[in-house]
Amino acid sequence: MTSKSIAAELRKRGFKLTPQRRAIIDVINESEEHLTPSDIYSRLQHKYPGIGLVTVYRTLELLESSGLLCEVHIGDTCRSYLTRPGGHHHHLVCRGCGKVVDFTDCELDGLENRLVNETGFEIDRHLLEFMGRCINCRKNKKN
Amino acid sequence: MTSKSIAAELRKRGFKLTPQRRAIIDVINESEEHLTPSDIYSRLQHKYPGIGLVTVYRTLELLESSGLLCEVHIGDTCRSYLTRPGGHHHHLVCRGCGKVVDFTDCELDGLENRLVNETGFEIDRHLLEFMGRCINCRKNKKN
C-alpha cells in the first residue's frame, strides 16, 4: 500500500493529515522490516526530528484501528507493525533481518470448516505466520 | 499435560520443584483460558498467597524455555500462556470466554513447500491460531 493511498484513506475517514502522520507512515512504508514503536521513533529522529514518541503511539493506534497497519506476531516482540497491502494476507518473516514477505492464499478453508464442525465454534479470524531465514541471510551465514 | 508430568519434566531437567512452581503450574493447568502473568498472580492470591509476581515471571520463563508452556497470540495481549499438550499443535480461541481448544493437524505442508520454492526462504516455524466464539458463548448471546 503506498503512503499516498494510506493518506487518502485517512482523509476519507475524516482524520487530518498532519506532517507527523505522513512522516510516520513513510517510515513504516519504507521499511521491509516490521517495526516497533521505538524503532519507528528512532528512525524518525533522523529525517523528521521533533516528533514525539507519544505521537507515534497515537498514530499507530489510529492506523491500526483503520485497518491500515497490521501486526507481526512471530519473533521476539508482539508489537511491531507493517503497512498493510490491503485485504486478507499473511506473513513470512525472516529471523535474521526481520524482512517480511506477504502471501495471500492460505488454503485454510478446509481446516476451518472441519474445526467448525468438530467444535461448534463460530470462527471469524485466523492468524498465520511462517518464520525462517530469507535467501540473503542464508547466504551470509551470519544473522 | 498434567501438572504431575510437568513436575517430572522439570526435575528431569535439573530444576527444583518448589511449592511456588507447583502452585503456578496448577493455576495455569486448571484454567481452560490462557492467562497473563498478572492473571496468574491474582489467581494465586486466593489459594497460595505470598507468592510474588517476580516468581511468576521467572517461573513462566523457565517453563516456556523448557517448552512446557506455549503462548496465545490472537486477541488482546500477546503474553498469555497455556500448559502445552506436548508436541506440535495449534489453538482455537474463544473471544468471549477465552477458552482454548487445541488441534494438531494443520495441513500446512503444501503451503510451506510452495513458499519455500517461491521465496528461497528456509522455513522453520509457523504460528497458526483461529479465533471465534465457542458454543457456549454463542448460546449465551452475551460475551
Place this chain on the structure above:
DNA sequence: CTCTGTGCAAAACCTTTGCAGACTC
C-alpha cells in the same frame, strides 16, 4: 475559526535485576 492533533511532563504499568535469606535436593 473550530476542533483535532501535538508535545511535554508525569503517571501508570509491565518486566527485569540485585541481593540477602530460605529451602530443595
Place this chain on the structure above:
DNA sequence: GAGTCTGCAAAGGTTTTGCACAGAG
C-alpha cells in the same frame, strides 16, 4: 551443606493520560 530459588525493593522500559498550544481543514 551447596547451590538454586524466592521475595523485596528498586531500576528500566513501555504505554497511557492531562493539559495548553499549534495547525489542518
